[in-house]
Amino acid sequence: MIVGSLLLILVAIVLLAAGLFSGSAAELGGSIGTSLLAAVALLAGVRQSAAGGRVPQQRPGADPPARMPAGVQARLAGLSDPVWVVADEPYFHLHHCAQLLGAAGRETPVSVAVAAGLVSCASCRAADVLMADMPRG
Numbered sequence: 001m002i003v004g005s006l007l008l009i010l011v012a013i014v015l016l017a018a019g020l021f022s023g024s025a026a027e028l029g030g031s032i033g034t035s036l037l038a039a040v041a042l043l044a045g046v047r048q049s050a051a052g053g054r055v056p057q058q059r060p061g062a063d064p065p066a067r068m069p070a071g072v073q074a075r076l077a078g079l080s081d082p083v084w085v086v087a088d089e090p091y092f093h094l095h096h097c098a099q100l101l102g103a104a105g106r107e108t109p110v111s112v113a114v115a116a117g118l119v120s121c122a123s124c125r126a127a128d129v130l131m132a133d134m135p136r137g
C-alpha cells in the first residue's frame with residue numbers, strides 16, 4: 001500500500017510537470033486527483049502497518065477504545081476543528097487533555113482523525129465538546 005502510494009505520487013509529479021509544460025488544466029487536475037489518491041493510499045498503508053505490528057500504546061488511566069456511533073463519526077467528519085493525536089494511540093484529544101502530558105501530540109483536523117479510525121478520548125471527551133459547539137441540524 002505504501003509502495004502504491006509512492007507510485008501514485010510519482011504519477012502525480014509526472015502529470016504536474018506535463019500540465020505545467022503544456023498548460024493543460026486536465027493534466028493539472030489529474031495531478032491533484034492522483035495526489036489525493038496517494039495521500040489516501042499512504043494513510044491506509046501506514047494504518048495497516050501500524051495495526052500489523054505493535055499493539056497500540058495504552059497509557060495508565062485511559063479507557064479502552066470503544067467505537068464511536070456512526071452518527072457521531074458522520075458529524076465529526078464534517079468538522080475541521082483541531083484535535084491532538086499521538087502516534088500509535090487510538091485516541092484523539094483536546095489540546096488541554098491530561099492524557100497528552102509527556103506525549104508528543106500532533107495537531108490534526110478532527111475529520112482526519114475520524115477518517116483514520118481514531119476514537120474520542122474518554123478523559124477530555126473531545127467528540128462531545130466539539131459537537132456541543134455545532135449548530136443542531
Ligand SMILES: [Zn+2]
Pocket residue numbers: 092093094097098099100121122123124125126
Ligand atoms: Zn483526551
